[in-house]
Amino acid sequence: MKALAELLSVDYGWLAFGIRPELDMEKRPARVLAESAAANLIAGFIQLAGGHCAFPEADEPSSFVDVYAILGNRQRALAIALAKPQENGKLRFSVTNEYAKCTVIGVVQTGIGSIDMYVIPPQLIERHGVLRGPSTDIVAEDKKAKGILIGGVTLSKIVDFKSDFARSLSN
Template structure:
């Protein structure tokens, strides 16, 4: 029995977004499994590979939160992915939106600015989420949000972000949060490599707590 394609335009945009992103595997070389694992490792969202296949085929449409997560993985505008049009926001603000993952990039940029540094967003989001000048030193940051799973806080760090300083952010609720520097020697020593990311736990090491951006890291 032929599968009914209910959302052909959405399926077409899913394909277009993949073709424009060199980090996404080719169609017949593990793309569906890669997306399934990306959703789980980055956001704690568990779906079946068959569900991912249905999204790409246009047979079903993802719910809003999952669609936003898919757009972040693809590094495209979620309004474009959903409706085929971009959000009606200024170019500068759209760059901020595209660079941010769950708001943590904007949070770190604001903290750096409050502490007297100069943050800037890259033209294209990728392995570097944020650049900043702090006390005359230039830094490139990859920023990852801690996700709780099985009682452990986990961070997903892109393997190809090796040249960036990795900051792990944990939101504790009530506007409380913690920021840790995840050093690469420890990441590669204790991390589990999975689908282009190193997965590390907060309990894996005595990660350095970042309490100010008023001084060099």
């Protein structure tokens, strides 16, 4: 059972007993810090665009939310998914299983101090995601000039939170 848990990259307790772990196999301390930094960066960009942000309380039932944002007089629950590079120019995002209840923003680190941000629509997660215990993994292709693709669909890159992000959230 332990070997199977390792092979599937899921928590042993979840696989054997259905017990949801506090942190899944991928979210080791360094990964948690990186995702927290990405959430802080996105909150900063939203504030620079004139929006307002709040972080959920530690004991809040909506633990899948990383940032609450108000843009265009609308509050949104945001879940941040940091890309993990894979072989052959692919990227893996581990997103919350509650992705239908929030807006998922995929963050790709492109260099020291630079990131690209994409809205990952729930329909693509539903169609192409793989359940991995407390999260769902989705693999994207980094086509550089063409952008990030999931299942042949190009993700919307966030260039300006005030216009791009607000427009993508109104759909």
